[in-house]
Amino acid sequence: MSKSSYLTKELRQAIGLLSIGTFLEYFDLFLYAHMAVLLNDLFFPPADTHAQSLLGAFAFCSSFVFRPIGALLFGYIGDNYGRKVTVVITTFMMAVTCLIMANAPTYSQIGIGAAWIITVCRIMQGMSSLGEVTGAQLFLTEATPFPIRFPVVGLIMVFITLGILVAIAVAALATSYGFNWRIAFWVGAGVALVGSMARTNLRESPEFADARKRLQNVADRAKENLDQIKKRPFYNQPVNPKTAWAYFWIMCTSPVVIYFVYFYSANILKKMFGYTAHQVIVHNLLLVTVELFGWAILRTYLTRFIHPLKILRLSWMMLFLYVLFVPWLLNHVTTVWHLFLVQISMVLLRVMDFPAVPIFYKNFPVFKRFSYASTLFALAYAFAYAITSFGLTYLINTCGYWGLLVIMIPVLIGYGYGLNHFINLEKVAERYPKLPSWDEK
Secondary structure (H helix, E strand, O other): OOHHHHOOHHHHHHHHHHHHHHHHHHHHHHHHHHOHHHHHHHHOOOOOHHHHHHHHHHHHHHHHHOHHHHHHHHHHHHHHOOHHHHHHHHHHHHHHHHHHHHOOOOHHHHOHHHHHHHHHHHHHHHHHHHHHHHHHHHHHHHHOOOOOHHHHHHHHHHHHHHHHHHHHHHHHHHHHOOOOHHHHHHHHHHHHHHHHHHHHHOOOOHHHHHHHHHHHHHHHHHOOOHHHHOOOOOOOOOOOHHHHHHHHHHOOHHHHHHHHHHHHHHHHHHHHHOOOHHHHHHHHHHHHHHHHHHHHHHHHHHOOOOOHHHHHHHHHHHHHHHHOOHHHHHHOOOOHHHHHHHHHHHHHHOOOOOOOHHHHHHOOOOOOHHHHHHHHHHHHHHHHHHHHHHHHHHHHHHHHHHHHHHHHHHHHHHHHHHHHHHHHHHHHOOOOOOOOOOOOO
């Protein structure tokens, strides 16, 4: 089979549907996050400055702290009924929540009920986005061969970042030119609904479909039903606890960096430089633009030539060294551009599972892959965002900017441990340090 034939028309269609769906999911998810300064005043009761700070942290975290519940739900669906059905359900869920938020009454109209409506929608959006990104990445991991698997799966992160970029752009319009923010949610809901229907045309990922077929064949030969077969050892292949623990730490670092760069730094801009909400949003728009091209697109492209784990190891080493100097740099910030350079450096060096997502996923058994990957992802993000969003303010008030290191150094050490574990697994499988060839699975 020629190399070009690996990207069949069907696979290209799947890549398009999954990428666009992920873009919409993260546009809808982060639209509220970056417009919180405006929307919190509409849907939550009035509060003083300190309460508003806590309210902002709660509004941000509400879409992440309940993700483990979504991970258990969608993990079960994904591992028992397929990857396809999961991405269809998550897109439909996001459409429904966007429609509700687009028409939600404000606090001045119905009181505290408005806050509950928005909070429940944010929780549902967080659960939906987790199932979406895991389902899309896992589908493409199992459907795409080496070596194009890495850049193809990397496209999901590119479209996630693009979705966040467009969400911030809409937030900038809403805070500057009076653009009706409800229109954005209406459009997002409509397109997500169309996308969920379009995704029903996807075929199941080949690896999962083949595994299900083999399982059914065993059941037919043994003249037993699937529930009995699922009790057999070959179906209940155990997950290596060290691998699960390593992946948890792999996923903890990115939330810490994201929260500091995009949300805590907003407080610095307001307090030190008197930035308005609109100016903060435009500032973040520039940051995400650099992140899209200098981080998401560049790293996706580099996986065509460099092993993804090599990219992550180099980025981790550079980030670790840089973080040691960040408190000193922040103490000497005198202009907005000084802070911008600190933020950009952390964004470009940020580490997570991308661009080595397929490597991490493939080290979990096929019938437990969705459940474990999504649950560990959810737990890591909930843990990291919770300790960062609520702990960072206290630590910096107590220790100055050196308090950043109390959170960042431990998670970076954990990341190094997790990365080393997966590098060793790839070495044993003889897939490191060279990129896999077309003939490998």
